[in-house]
Amino acid sequence: MRPKSPRLAVRAILVEEGRLLVVNAWPDGQSPLMCAPGGGVEVGSSLPDNLAREIYEETGMRIEVGAPCLVNEFHDPGSRFHQVDVYFRCTVAEGSPRPEVWDDPEAIVTQRAWVTREELAALPHKPDSLAAVAFDGTGITYDPLEPLVK
Known part of the structure; x- marks a missing residue:
C-alpha cells in the first residue's frame, strides 16, 4: 500500500x-503542545502568501514574510x-x-502567547x-524527522 503524502x-x-x-x-485543549503560528498551504498560492493568510486568520495581524529559516519534518508514529x-x-x-482580544474565525487556535526564551x-x-x-538568528536549518509528542 502506498503511503500517504506528507x-x-x-x-x-x-x-x-x-x-x-x-x-x-490542538482541538479542545487535547495537548499543551505549543508551536509557531501558521498552517497548511493551499494549492496555487505561494508559501509566503499562504503564511500571511494563516497569520491573519489566527491573529488578525498582517505580517511581512521574510526569508526561510527552518525546514522541520515530523510525524505521528501512531498514525x-x-x-x-x-x-x-x-x-x-x-x-x-496587535489585538488585545485574539480572533480565530475557524476556532483552530486555542491559546496564544508571546514568550521569552x-x-x-x-x-x-x-x-x-x-x-x-x-x-539565536542562525541561518536556515533542517530538523530531521522527529516524532510528534502530545
Whole structure:
C-alpha cells in the first residue's frame, strides 16, 4: 500500500521585544503542545502568501514574510500523519494592530502567547529547535524527522 503524502505547512518565526509568538492548535485543549503560528498551504498560492493568510486568520495581524529559516519534518508514529513545515522569519506589518482580544474565525487556535526564551523552555513545544531558530538568528536549518509528542 502506498503511503500517504506528507502535508506541507508554513509557520512564522515572529519575535518582538525578545518574545516569540507561539500558539496551541490542538482541538479542545487535547495537548499543551505549543508551536509557531501558521498552517497548511493551499494549492496555487505561494508559501509566503499562504503564511500571511494563516497569520491573519489566527491573529488578525498582517505580517511581512521574510526569508526561510527552518525546514522541520515530523510525524505521528501512531498514525500515517507526516508533515513538513517551512518556517519564515516575519515581522508585524507597519500599522497592523496587535489585538488585545485574539480572533480565530475557524476556532483552530486555542491559546496564544508571546514568550521569552526562558518561558518557551518551560512549555512543551515543537520543534525542538524552535528556541535556537527564533532567538539565536542562525541561518536556515533542517530538523530531521522527529516524532510528534502530545
